[in-house]
Amino acid sequence: MDSLKIAVLPGDGVGEDIVPDVLPVLDRLAEIHGSVKFDWRRYDWNCRYYLEHGEMMPADGLDQLSDHDAIFLGAVGDPARVPDHISLWGLLIKIRREFEQVLNIRPAKSLKGIRSPLQDGNSFDFVVVRENSEGEYSQIGGRLGTGADEIAVQNAVFTRKAIERAVRYAYQLAASRAKKVTAATKSNGIIHTMPFWDEISQQVAQEDESITFDLQHIDALAANFITKPHTYDVVVASNLFGDILTDMGAAMMGSIGVAPAANLNVNGKWPSMFEPVHGSAPDIVGKGIANPMGQLWTAKMMLEHLGYEDMGEHLLGAIEAVLADGVKTPDIGGTATTGEVIAAVNAEIGS
Template sequence: MITYKIAAIPADGIGPEVIAAGLQALEVLAARDGSFQMNVTTFNWGSDYYRRTGQMMPPDGTAQLKDFDAIFFCAVGAPDVPDHITLWGLRLPICQGFDQYANVRPTRILPGIQTPLKDVGPGDLDWVIVRENSEGEYSGHGGRAHKGLPEEVGTEVAIFTRVGVTRIMRYAFRQAQSRPRKFLTVVTKSNAQRFGMVMWDEIAAEVALEFLDVSWDKMLVDAMTVRMVKDPKSLDTIVATNLHADILSDLAGALAGSLGVAPTANIDPERRFPSMFEPIHGSAFDITGKGIANPVATFWTAAQMLEHLGEDAAAKRLMRAVEAVCASGVMTPDVGGTANTQQVTDAVCEAIRTTNI
């Protein structure tokens, strides 16, 4: 039996609630499968840790994580802690420290979940958004001068490197190549951002020559939002910069019915470091402690983690269980149901245990 070492970081808000749900489902899945188990270590880092220590995680936090097979992470953010402190204090140091340069966000409409899009249902919206996750607009370069004075200036420098753009473009083309439609859309803003974004377009064309079986097109990011709403069937695999894909993937989650069903994976494709898996819905302090957080995104994120670990059959079993439960109407209020977090979790676990899926 294979034992996987998993670092769980529930972090803030609803994080502990949904990570607990995800771990419960993984435990049942491992028992049903019988060929693997999860050895989970929980790290209680986040805003509570910050209030006690002045840091979101210890200075050697990444060193503590580096020998794990994967990181199961939820979300950072608290009303009384500035967002840039929570993000740059925990999530981004892990992503950048472990060079998790591919952020992968699948989106599709699950059975039983209503989309706000007219005449669109399961099968009509089935995307994978690949987000460059290490540089671009979130490089962390820039500064402020003359603070508090009328002439105060703040700069935020977006950094695009040939290495960074080429490797994410190759990753995206490989993702497209692995899917039935073999179709990629490259998103930039090269009409207005005439240096880094033009380089994105040029490198996309260069990398496309390595993948002659993949068709591709390109869109400006503003036009892309319209296309996602008006013509979702025309899209399949999408690649965009750190900022653009961050925004587009939240839109994608909303179009699929709720951010509560949207997963993500922060991948080091070269497997030098552990990759990190997190639902994208954020800490959701408005519903923290109410027991109604949607665990579906965490289950889907767990399935991505299983795929990364090579447990494809278990990942498929988990997603089939989630789909069966959603189709049966056992869902949380954010997607029109009346069940609470634990009821959805119990239903998914029961589906894993007892049905031939």
């Protein structure tokens, strides 16, 4: 039997409400399949840790995480006490950058038991591949001057290597899905980086003509997400465009509380990190109503990444069955508590 060492970072807010109760579900799943055992290693690095120590993680935090098979994160952020740029750059983004988690993968699909806010939102199933290391989120730039003459400059940085990597990964996904890749662009308005993105994307597309490829301007693509989401399969986008599109995908599903995400290291040097999209949601902390489905679906992505696809599909099937039975938290029209939903998924796994 395999043993997987998983770093568990519940983080802040609803992450602490959800993550500890999700781990026994995964243990139950592992027991049923009999192929793996989880070695959970908990690290309580969060905004509370920052207030006590002046840093989001200890100086050797990355060294402590580096020998794990994966990182299972709950949420980061306590904006009332710690500014977001400190909490995010001190933990989440630091891990992403230092561990070369260069791709962010976020699926979105219509789920049984959840009504999409879209009028025709019952038939979509797509994945967004977001370039996660550069683009519009580079740290190059600064502020100059004062008063009326003050300016701010933010440089977007795009490299051939990163673009090729993102598009090729999108092609790998599409090969096992509906064989269609859409690349988000804005080359009609951004005159240097986006034509570069288009050129390299098209070059990669020529390597496999069995996959249908097209470029869509981000504004039109966003509109099409709303009006015809069923036409998309795999969407590849720059850091900023991917960030926006994936939150749209979560909203299209009916709640950001159900959306999962994976930050992937693709060279095998460092662990990948898996986190739900919903954030720390400080307004509902401790109320017992946080939606655990995003964390559970995130666990499914982690299992698949580690090579346990059958366990991942088993878990997603249980999630959808529980939703179809109407066991849901208030954000998606139900009355169940966080604990009741997790218990229902655990029962469904073993049924």
